[in-house]
Amino acid sequence: MLRELYFSFVDFLRTFGALQLFFLRLLANSPAILVRRFGLVVQQVYNAGALSLVIIMICGFFVGGVLGLQGYANLAKFNAEDSVGTFAAFSLLKELGPVITALLFSGRAGTALASEIGLMKATEQLSAMEMMAVDPLRRILVPRFLGGVISMPLLTAIFSVIGLFGAHLVAVDLLGVDPGAFWQQMRSSLEIGDVWEGIIKSMVFGVVASLLAVWEGYNAIPTAEGVGRATTRTVVITAIAVLILDFMITAIAI
């Protein structure tokens, strides 16, 4: 029992070390790809963005709407319903925006990346590239990784803005909160540091979600079953990593 625990711990460390090495290789190749093959990156930003944009917008709207409802119902008890804008803005910018966007991204774009790369491996497309003296890491993995890293903050911003719009719609237009108070309170209590916290989170989550998707796809067992499993693992591991990192970043920021 103890032995097994020990071995799975060693196994975990080994995988984690390999993941770090893989991350460094992606980073080392990123500048060259950004400069010389920018078109490939743009295409991947487009792919990741186009895949996730609609669900990000729908979810952002409804999350914002719920914040408007909950905020109003609870703040009204203290006669503070004017603060509902502040409440929604804090929740969206600092927590819900980055976290939910990352989870949605991994479910939509991350799984697509992992299965695409896994399938390329299973059908020997990656080997064929190697044989044509083209490094699949540079040609396939790095652009996809960068595409995810770039699109995450953009998607997070869209999520938060649409969320605020949803909160405004519910609180001001439906429940009758004063629009001036809604915006005024928000502006006076929100500091630039709060915005930065959200931006940093979204950048970290972008790196993590893209890294894990690309890693799982690249290391998938090259069979239909293996690719399926890699896809599932992408979502699960990303969710765990994002929530743990969210806690850690919040702890540091406070």
Place this chain on the structure above:
Amino acid sequence: MSDAVDHLIEINDLYYSRGALQIFTGLNLRIRRRQVTAIMGPSGTGKTTLLRLITRQLIPDRGTILIDGIDIATLNQKELYSLRRRFGMLFQNGALLTDLSVFENVAFPLREHTNLPNRLIRHVVLTKLHAVGLRGAADMMPGQLSGGMARRVALARAMVMDPDILIYDEPFVGLDPISMGVIVRLVRKMNDALGVSSILVSHDVQEIAAVADCSYLLSDGKVAASGSPDELRNASSELVKQFMHGMADGPVAFHFDAPDYAEQLLGRDAD
């Protein structure tokens, strides 16, 4: 040893295994420059594995592989890639890039390795596609092709950089007699006109007789027989005869290693 210089590829005492499965046990093989060398052998003997070892997609357990006298195990990634640019390889299943059109698939090596203007790339790609009879399919996606068509596109892609060494893994499978004839002539022409050295894996004894200068028959992890197609056809060895004439009984077992058939059907193998 004057002909030692003539060898493009030399494989010495090669061992390779996957898990408990011994695939090569002391394989020795020579491939001459500017010839078509055929590699034959029963399914599962490791022909594809051998091609992967030669191109260093796999690393042998023991033994050396020399290309132009250089041990490929000693190459770093940069040297390996410049070696690979001399290769053109046709994978057993084509391995076309599924997110690119047929045209872009064939153009892929050109776009990655050269700065040719679009007009020239278009010219080269269409010429190669024409050679395999698929110029009309240039705008199709790989998913829309039949197996035989995909393999012909892959062949065009393998030839597009004008490599020194062409490696074909079962190029004739899934081709109709007409395209088969065209492809056989194409393989031969690459050799005669352009001085390419070719390595060709195939089961097709007749087609091999038509194109190959020299062939090797692999069995049990070693070279079982070698020589020109005629020599092999007239060889006296039981194994060679069985393979060349397609008989089920003989030294080569048709079945993969398995427990006794009757015992297994009766469910006694579990005990």
